[in-house]
């Protein structure tokens with residue numbers, strides 16, 4: 001289902017199952033085990049939705065009884081998944097269950113403290129990107145969009161792809177606007193577009209810090 005206001009933004013408010021997964025992720029009582037399981041499930045369903053937008057090929061297939069027509073989702077074989085550490089790890093696990101041929105890139109991106117607020121990328125491992133590839137960038141929370149704009153700039157240095165798709169759980173309208181302004185060609189798949197960002201850059205009503213919910217809050221070394 002396409003979100004009304006933007007081209008190529010897909011959200012799934014009318015999918016009861018995706019909404020049930022989202023409800024579990026939002027619930028503050030959901031612990032890390034169920035939270036990670038929810039992200040894996042959502043990744044899998046988002047991958048199914050993406051395959052609906054991929055090119056297919058009709059092929060002959062012989063059953064034990066006769067020949068008939070079958071389908072191959074050709075583009076499923078040319079996928080690169082970029083995992084933005086750390087909350088995207090379970091999302092990627094779900095995506096790759098459906099997109100099992102995918103080559104995988106891993107990047108870390110974190111925002112520097114005031115006054116610079118620049119995005120630091122300390123770890124970047126990205127495979128060669130080919131013209132037939134669909135590049136899927138997995139990042140659960142599309143908040144300000146700054147991280148994803150920086151990741152897209154980086155990814156584009158590794159070759160030009162056929163399609164660039166961002167997969168997340170929730171997006172804020174502000175983040176979508178910024179990404180679509182910088183990269184109009186990018187497609188966005190999220191369970192839901194939420195209301196807004198608060199002053200600290202959290203999505204409202206949101207689900208909190210996705211990394212902390214999935215893996216626990218980090219502490220400073222002693």
Ligand code: URA
Pocket residue numbers: 141143201202203204206207208209210211
């Ligand atoms: N990142 C998160 O984990 N949660 C938000 O609400 C925004 C960014």
